Amino acid sequence: MHKKDFSYYVTRYFTNYLDREAGFSPNTIKSYRDTFILFFRYIELFRICKINKLNMDILSADNVNDFLNWIEKERQCTVSSRNQRLAALKSFCIYVIRENPEKSDICQQVLGIRAKKATQKSIGYLNIEAISYLLKMPDKTSDRGIRDLALLALLYETGCRVQEIIDLKIGDISFRIPNTVALTGKGNKIRVVPISQQVSEIIKNYLSISTRHNFEENIFVNRLGNPLSRSGVAYILNKYGDMARKNRLDLYPYKLHPHILRHSKAMHLLENNVNLIYIRDFLGHSSVTTTEIYARCNPELKRKYIEEASNFITETVQDYSKTEKNDLLEWLRKNI
Template sequence: MKSSLVISITSFFTNYLPNIVGYSENTVKSYRDTFVLLFKFADEHHLCPRGRIVIDIFNKENILQFLEWLETDRNASVSTRNQRLAALKSFSKYASSNLIEYINTFQQILDIKLKKGTSKTVDYLTVDAVSLLLKQPTSDTHDGIRDLALLSLLYESGCRVQEIIDIQFGNISLKKPATITVIGKGRKVRIIPISSNVAAIISAYTAKYKITGSQQFLFTNKHGEPLTRSGVSYILQKNTDIAKKQHPELFGPKIHPHVLRHSKAMHLLESGVNLIYIRDFLGHSSVTTTEIYAKSNPEIKRKFLEEAAFNIDGIVNKFSDKEKQTLLDWLKKNI
């Protein structure tokens, strides 16, 4: 018979995370990886009989040693260490309500503080860099039109990589005003306006690839399967490498898909869009009267976003260093 601890762990992953708090599949997998690593650590350090899960594993001192092991033995960053601790705290909060006899054990885990690390800088591309990047895919080839559609939409929408991967043809409306519907973290749905230029690229791409079914994934590999994160990264890096040969000063040493999300946020700010609308656009809005107003009145959000729609040949307005730093600080904290 399974122990109450094992039953709680199973319920935590199969019901609580996906159904009660609505965490995404990727977040659930990240939490799962934390537990896999914890049990690996417990086996290696003989904290429990091999292959068994016992409450002793969750002793505060063991958890602290586990966190140090992540950094020293597995070369994890402070950020990764804190993410693993966040997963354990989430379970401890859940277990405190379901395993009353162990409430003191889990409360001690909840009392563990996050470790402070050096501040991360936010990577983003200038307007010139994005413009050059989007000129690299050749739209007259099969792969080229797909790459152009992917990179254009990734930047235009400010979507997370997984949100782009999950987009199906039925999530797109190419009639004016064009929009895409995405499901973000916490399964929150948001409707994002896209420019007529990007809508035309998507239209040409779907016509060339004969994408017509509402449940067809928008971006697929040569096997007809949805693109993976590594697939998206490969396409971005491939085109970045070409652009970098022309103007190496525009690109940093490492480019990843999230850079386009950061870049979109920065360019919206440069164009005069208020942070409230940027936060709503990215799917990280807080509960304030103004943001609720923006959400409940799509035309207001559309007005600001369409006025700031990226124009490859356009001129970007100047913005203050203080405004720029405000967004950078917010991005580091929330994205």
């Protein structure tokens, strides 16, 4: 029988559990793998243990806390990155406990480490005028411009994550009334969001000039026919952002990033009196407490949605599950 040592659990965690059982996305798995590479580098750098003699003892609370402080101070990682590394190690510990309860003592040390509280940053977003002007930048007479317009319009219209639009297949779009897009989000969860007739026509125009018709093919590809990368999407957005900024610096005070279209869509939904529960589902958030960060960006929106959320709970709470009730109550506790 194979001895179940530290390397055994690490191997099984990455080759079997994360993908096949937990259903984590490739990006999450890569992030978790990077965490372990960094952790092993730290262990070796400070001679805590030789790399060929790794054991469960390296997961002591002191080692993990020192590792987290090291990546934050020495490697200049953000608090958010620090917390992501901790989350990866905690996930591994939960897996080990499930596989071998005898290892729970040392794993519980890691699970007891609290995430570091990060300073809440204001969310940058574009107003409606800025979105409209940005979508006028691509050249609608060229194949590349038609593709780029379709990409930007769909990023904003659906409020999707960059990886979601990279992974989007031709068969994920339905041109029946109502027009919809099926997005595969974190944890391989699929959500269906509506798109307007105008954006639907933009997508149809793009697909009409495409040589790809297989429903399983990616919609957005580069000149080599390969799916766009995250940096490719960022390049396209910044290209047109820079063009727009030359004429309207007032609308684009800073460099654009792909997530800004997602933020903008969320803020515009809030400004149009869409409740947080719907926006949560639209964006694919697991909890409304994640969605509420958008209400904090605007004092007037914050005041309005605190009032509306309060009325929503007292008047229609019976239509929602216990989890949803708790989410809304938690939102109120944080903001009132």
